[in-house]
Amino acid sequence: MSKDRIIDFLDKQLENLDNFNYKVDEDENHVYAIFSEILGKYTNKELTFKLLDDVLYLHSITYGWKPVEKGVANKYFWLEILSKA
Template identity: 90%
Template structure:
C-alpha cells in the first residue's frame, strides 16, 4: 500500500492550512491517518484508507468506503474530518 499517495492526498486537502497535525500508520490492509490536531483543537481522530485497483478509498462511518480522489469526492474526507472535530 502506498503511504506516499495517501500523504499526498491529505497534504493537498490541507494545503494552505497550518492548524492540522497527523501521522500515518500502516497494517497489511489499511493505512490510518491519525490526527492529533484539527483546526487548532487537540484530538485523536483516525481516518482509514485503502487502495483497491489503484483507487484510493476512505472509510466513513456514515457512508462506508468511498473513493476520494476524483471530482468532488474529497467531500467525504472533509465530512469525516470535521465530524465532531
C-alpha cells in the same frame, strides 16, 4: 500498500491550512491517518484509507468506503474530518 499516496492526498487537501497535525501508519490492508490536531483543536481522530484497483478509498462510519480523489469526492474526507472535530 504505499503510504506516499495517502500522504500526497492529505497534503493536497490540507494545503494552505494551518492547525492540522497527523501521523500516518499502515498495516497489510489499510493506511491510517491519526490526527492529533484539527483546526487548532486537539483530538485523536483516525481516518482509514485503502487502495483498491489503484483507487484511493476512505472509510466513513456514516457513508462506508468512498473513493476520495476524483471530482468532488473529497467531500467525504471533509465530512469525516470535520465531524465532531
